[in-house]
Amino acid sequence: MMAVAAQSLPYISSRRGLRGWKTAAIFTAPALILFTLFIVWPVIEAGSTSVYNWNGLGAPRAEKFLGLGNFQQLLGNKTFVRALGNTGLILASSLLIQLPLALGIAQLVARRRWGSVAFRLIFFMPFILADVAAGLIFRFVFDGDVGLVTQLSMLFGGGEIHLLSDKNLAITTILFVATWKYFGFHMMLYVAGMQAIDRSLYEAASIDGANAWQQFWHVTLPGIASTIRLSVFFAILGCLQFFDLVVPLTGGGPLNSSHTIVSFLYYFGIARMRVGYGNAVGVTLFILCVIVALGYRRWIMRND
């Protein structure tokens, strides 16, 4: 048997080579074509038309060529600069508030203790709601007339509170809702990471006299370091593309104070059919994402 198998091996492998290639072509073509036609090609087109003043009808015309004009116009646009800043704020609050909160809570519910499973589910629940629904729920919570926050303030003798229509507070309110919606997802990642840590490490540490804080610092954190790096990566990419919550909460207002990069793209590019201009926003976003992704993979996740 062995001899027969060995003899037929070259035959099989050469046949497999050809057949394998044909099969591979048939098996991978649909995926590659779909991806190329509907993602890669549009991204390239976004790049090539971002240098025109174009409304999307017909081909972009040579006399409407602006070079980097769209980008210059963007950087001179106060609303866009504000949108960039807001996106940075969302990113900062995600990294400095949301993820540490998720980590702290994960520490409380990772082990089998009273209520752990139930609390995990409760905290994860906002993540499965659509942003639009979550946004409208908080539109109600923060409504200056009937909202919970206003009612609470009145209970304590205060007046109506209009958080979402205050141009200094609208973006902060959005940050709060984003934390509410997404911390449970990161918490769940950390819980999974913590549960994968070998329990004997904790026993060894406690025999050595490490207290709870030292165990967290020297066993838990190193144990979930790769999970944290990954969750930070997703948080950054998610924040750069932050959009869905903005629409139901503020629509970018009041006075265009709460736009993000993508909501700016939607309201000023897509809704007004300024294709070239909108694509310049898209390209800016693309460059940011690619720089972050490549840099992060190169320097921070290189060992994962």
Add this chain to the structure above:
Amino acid sequence: MTDRALPATRYIEPTARYVDPMWSLVRLLILFLVAGVVLIPILSTALGGLKTIGELRTNPFGLPHEWLWDNYITVASRERVWQMLGNSLNIGLFTVALTLAVGAPAAFAFAHLKFYGEQLLFNYLILGLTFPFATAILPLFLKIRDLNLLDTHWGIIIPQVAFGMASSVLLMRNAFRQIPDEVVEAALVDGASYARIFRSIILPLSLPILSTVAIISFVTSWNNYLLPLVVLNSPGNYPWPLGLMEFHSLYTTDWPSILCYITLTIMPAIFVFLIAQRYIVAGLTAGAVKA
């Protein structure tokens, strides 16, 4: 209870974990507080739908004095609500079907076939993981327009499938790889075709990952907002997030009705989540962990 005494007690019985009762209390306090912040907005939305606008002002947190089920019945008897949930279901199911039909064979090829350019093509596809969808949206809109797919569900399904392809193929390839190459080799020696191997060996062994990918693409589709917003015009075609926004803009201050509408549209998601929570949590987090 002094610090010095603790290690000693632990040393005698290292497996029994000592938990400070004070700390247990603090833990529960924190957890209940956060759970309150998470749940109160959702619960008061559901309860708010049972109140009058006047009672919303005077009794925001409590149970309704009089349970006005009529609010819910009025909203639920709008045909539009069900039509939109149906649209979302339709778009979601086709997205899942197409994602699996296109993604699984590709993942199989990348996992078990050796062919020229394999690594290059795979890396090309994986590039999609970092692409921001918003960058493609305007040219995509023009493409969909040129294909005459504007205002159709296919105009949403196809780009959604294309956009999810990178992560779906990656997840499935990693899982398919767990099936040893020897199994595939043996089947080849026995004269099975690759298509047969894929159908009769790989797929039946990979139901967990297939359902994971199905869950991810369905939830993403069910909650998608930007793409339908750009592609669809007629309210009859709207999936529920668009319908919800439309309803809100029509009845801006009629909060009880809006709250009913929100509750009715998020209920399927919460219901399914509570039934299948283990699979949904595992599925949605797997996308991140294994990527």
